[in-house]
Amino acid sequence: MSFTSRRVRSVAAAALTVGLALGMGACSAKKDNAGSDGSTGGPVTISLSYFGTPGFTQAVKDFEAANPNIKVDIKNEGQTKDFVPKLAQQLSAGSGASDVVMLEEGMLLQYLKDNKPFANLLDLGASSLESEYLPFKWKNAFTADGKKLVGLGTDVGPLAMCYRSDLFQQAGLPTDRDAVSKLWPTWDDYVKQGEVFKSKNLKATWLDSATSVMQPYIMQNSDTWFYDKSDKYIGDTNPVVKKAYDLGLDMASKGLTSKLARWSTDWDAAFKNAAFATVPCPPWYTGVIKERAGDAAKGKWDIATIPGGGGNWGGSYLAIPEQSKNKKAAFELIKFLTGKQGGIDAFKEAGPLPSSQSALADPQIAGATNDYFNNAPVGKIYVDAAKTLKPIYLGPKHQALWENAFEPAMQAAEQGKLTAQAGWDKAIKDSKALAEG
Amino acid sequence: MTTNVEVSGPRHGRRDPVSPTPRRSLRLGRLDIKYSPYLFVAPFFLLFAVFGAYPLVYTAVLSLRKNTLTGGDQGFVGFENYTKVLTDEHFWTVIGNTFGLFIISTVPQLIFALMVASWLNKKMRARTAIRMGVLIPNITSVAAVGIVFGLIFADRYGLANWLLQSVGLDAVEWRNHRWSSWTAIAFMVDWRWTGYNALIYLAAMQAIPKELYESASLDGASAVRRFWRITVPLIQPTILFTVIISTIGGMQLFTEPLLFNYGRIQGGSLNEFQTVAMYIYETTFTNNFNVGRGSAISWLLFLIILVFALINFLLVRRSVRGQTQ
Numbered sequence: 020m021s022f023t024s025r026r027v028r029s030v031a032a033a034a035l036t037v038g039l040a041l042g043m044g045a046c047s048a049k050k051d052n053a054g055s056d057g058s059t060g061g062p063v064t065i066s067l068s069y070f071g072t073p074g075f076t077q078a079v080k081d082f083e084a085a086n087p088n089i090k091v092d093i094k095n096e097g098q099t100k101d102f103v104p105k106l107a108q109q110l111s112a113g114s115g116a117s118d119v120v121m122l123e124e125g126m127l128l129q130y131l132k133d134n135k136p137f138a139n140l141l142d143l144g145a146s147s148l149e150s151e152y153l154p155f156k157w158k159n160a161f162t163a164d165g166k167k168l169v170g171l172g173t174d175v176g177p178l179a180m181c182y183r184s185d186l187f188q189q190a191g192l193p194t195d196r197d198a199v200s201k202l203w204p205t206w207d208d209y210v211k212q213g214e215v216f217k218s219k220n221l222k223a224t225w226l227d228s229a230t231s232v233m234q235p236y237i238m239q240n241s242d243t244w245f246y247d248k249s250d251k252y253i254g255d256t257n258p259v260v261k262k263a264y265d266l267g268l269d270m271a272s273k274g275l276t277s278k279l280a281r282w283s284t285d286w287d288a289a290f291k292n293a294a295f296a297t298v299p300c301p302p303w304y305t306g307v308i309k310e311r312a313g314d315a316a317k318g319k320w321d322i323a324t325i326p327g328g329g330g331n332w333g334g335s336y337l338a339i340p341e342q343s344k345n346k347k348a349a350f351e352l353i354k355f356l357t358g359k360q361g362g363i364d365a366f367k368e369a370g371p372l373p374s375s376q377s378a379l380a381d382p383q384i385a386g387a388t389n390d391y392f393n394n395a396p397v398g399k400i401y402v403d404a405a406k407t408l409k410p411i412y413l414g415p416k417h418q419a420l421w422e423n424a425f426e427p428a429m430q431a432a433e434q435g436k437l438t439a440q441a442g443w444d445k446a447i448k449d450s451k452a453l454a455e456g
Numbered sequence: 457m458t459t460n461v462e463v464s465g466p467r468h469g470r471r472d473p474v475s476p477t478p479r480r481s482l483r484l485g486r487l488d489i490k491y492s493p494y495l496f497v498a499p500f501f502l503l504f505a506v507f508g509a510y511p512l513v514y515t516a517v518l519s520l521r522k523n524t525l526t527g528g529d530q531g532f533v534g535f536e537n538y539t540k541v542l543t544d545e546h547f548w549t550v551i552g553n554t555f556g557l558f559i560i561s562t563v564p565q566l567i568f569a570l571m572v573a574s575w576l577n578k579k580m581r582a583r584t585a586i587r588m589g590v591l592i593p594n595i596t597s598v599a600a601v602g603i604v605f606g607l608i609f610a611d612r613y614g615l616a617n618w619l620l621q622s623v624g625l626d627a628v629e630w631r632n633h634r635w636s637s638w639t640a641i642a643f644m645v646d647w648r649w650t651g652y653n654a655l656i657y658l659a660a661m662q663a664i665p666k667e668l669y670e671s672a673s674l675d676g677a678s679a680v681r682r683f684w685r686i687t688v689p690l691i692q693p694t695i696l697f698t699v700i701i702s703t704i705g706g707m708q709l710f711t712e713p714l715l716f717n718y719g720r721i722q723g724g725s726l727n728e729f730q731t732v733a734m735y736i737y738e739t740t741f742t743n744n745f746n747v748g749r750g751s752a753i754s755w756l757l758f759l760i761i762l763v764f765a766l767i768n769f770l771l772v773r774r775s776v777r778g779q780t781q
Contacts, residue, residue, distance in 0.1 A: 098719075100719065100720070100721075100742075101719065103741075103742060104737075104741035104742055107525045107526060107741060107745050108525065108741065110525070110526070111525040111526070111528075111745075129526065130526070132526075133526040133527050136526075280631075280718075280720075280725070282718070283717075283718045283720075284606060284607065284610055284718055285610055285611050285612050285613065288610070288612065288613045289612070292612075292613070294612075416743070416744070419742060419743045419744070423721075423722060423738070423742060423743055427722050427724075427725040427726070427727075428725065428726075430725040431725040431726045434629070434632050434725065436632060436725065436726055437726070445726075453743055453744065456743070456744050456746070
């Protein structure tokens, strides 16, 4: 008997070992979707990864209603900085990426250069859609040789200036949005009004961060930023970058900025605490403000025109990774989300201005008001601004150069850890090293 | 079964898998004694091979190649990745941060853990509950710890600054100075690990014979003296163990400083509290997605931990042994 049980034991141990090995093997086995391209008739589930506040909830519901055979699994991936590394790993590993992924403009540009992981939307039938989109948005998503279309544009970012009318009132400034717009035709005027505001010694500052003027100022005044159009680094010689940097730090040295790092917890809380009076806001930013400032601030924010004229800040794209097994269904989803109805749904939900021309012309957008922003005619403000948009060439690693090299150095200078000159030197040195690395 | 075996005899048994012969059973038994221990420890080594050894070797291979996540493999480059890293001042900044953070978090942590352990070693009410209680911080999700401490040490609307201001001190911009960010992160690390180390010390202390203390106190040794002359030298191997474990953990510090800066991998606008592990992540998974460079830093970190753990081992062994002389 004893030998039997011992034998059983060793067999069991062997079985356990083999079982473990098999178990590990099974982990790496891929889950395969039945009905692999949506045309087989059976229901198909595709996934959609987004970051930030694009307002896809209602649009996806409408899409599912119109396409009963396609179910959409929506994945909120947090902020761009969380999503960028995740997506890079998934694309490199060849599995794990969603069927549809949202790409911020800077991410798209990087993937235009290394475009292998993405499907060519022209092959999926995108070529007939050209007239639907704002021309610069459509052209931006092509590879250098013009043969591959990587993404379709969801939204564009014409600029405006959001302001807190309750703080303006306390400071004795006009609160009516037309009168506010007239306060600051230029950035110099904007700085002067900031000094008036500061002289009233309210608890709030004029602007959240010196870095907030960079995007608007550069987008308004240049068609390049860190790269020239042949992808050569020009951050050190592009005069507009230096001017924008000086403008921001000049405001910081005058005590007009809150010195907050954008997208930090303190920055989030500052919206609730009415810690600053103005902030440049493209349409997608209205959702950002609403989410952070909360119901208590409803009606206290308003929207005026931005100093210095038109410019584009941000705006995203939707693309399909080559690894997707449901490209047809995924393309249907992209077409819908970037099309008229998807654009209108997103605009109503979170405020981003669609890049679909037919959506822009629709009275639901052109005539829209935003009750959170004191019923501001956001449709008119942003659609007008969208007409003046000039495209800007950002280049392959723009997002990393800005977020990981330039912005931290500028913040260090704003916080007084470095002099303005030392901050500039560091911003240039780090971004240049990154561009060439 | 046994009778069956006897009847069938040795000669037929070989061909009959159902009823083995005594000789066969003997051989199986010997095999069992000889090899089953290996079989029992095999799961660990299998898992280690897959999740430990293989990544280690593959990382070494990658560190000698130019390889990016977005661009793929671009060929063998020798030690170029290593020379680039070693000549980059960013690397030395993060090395300094990692060692600094290690020292200001681990030294107080282990001393405090010793004190907690000697306190837990006394007779008291609800002893088991209290002993288990010190482990609670350790089983709390590190992400939750990071978020809560991030809020406590928030610059403007945080609890720590509120306390400082309520006793008339100036608010501190925690993320803007090296010393303040290190202090805040050390709080997080210590909060999590002090109890864990205290329990390990406690286990060692319980193995010390009571008679030693009794005779020492009869000789007139004070409590403090008994602690330093009896307790500490006798748990020396355990102290060595915790020092090695803390060294490994401290050198790989990642989550706390990352969450402290709201998930920003740079660790402060001038990298004030970016650790080596964060730098590896930044190099590999953001910016240029440079897997080769990231692998080189990983290997350098591995070697540093090896050397540093050895130094700590020797230092602590010598100083603790000194106590007994």
